[in-house]
Amino acid sequence: MAKEPGFIINIKASGNYKVLNIIDEELIGKKLTEGSFSLYLDPRYFLGEKVYEMQLKDLILNNSIINLVGNRSVEFALKMGFGAKESVRVIDGVSFLIIYKFTDNY
Template sequence: MYAARTTQYQGSLMIDICDLELIGSKLEQDSLAIDLTEAYFKQEVITQEQAGELLKKCAIANLVGDKIVGQALSMKMAKEVSVKRISGVPFLMIFKFQQK
């Protein structure tokens, strides 16, 4: 299960998804900090299947956690070299460039 937030950004779907068990934690390392608040990330709780559908149709994705980042990697949406670790927790940003 994941905590998810969806928004429209400049006419595109932007998603923020994190592993549900990370809600309420704060990741800090060097000059980076991510506060995984329920107010921001937990607009809804979704399944792995729902997350896969959102990953397919979004233009921008911000992903935090072993499970959701692993899912994006297994869907070949990014490569391991693109994953940043903050306090040992995987963080991945995906931007899909689409030509119109």
């Protein structure tokens, strides 16, 4: 039986903010092209810890800024009630979504 596909996560800090990056593992290193626009999903930026769907819920709940790359990760966040389908950007068939959860501590 094939193992469930995973996600790669990492946290990037910038000043007082942390950004949780979640990418479908099979997308790392891919180049996406749409018209004259191209985007390289650079392993140097995205590499991190491999997790599975059961771990994503807590990660999304416990972070304020989340960058999601990939159809599986975006669909999972939408099913959880985070983000809006209208906010999803699709490039070369791959979904992207950024979630900002505002608190009164900013």
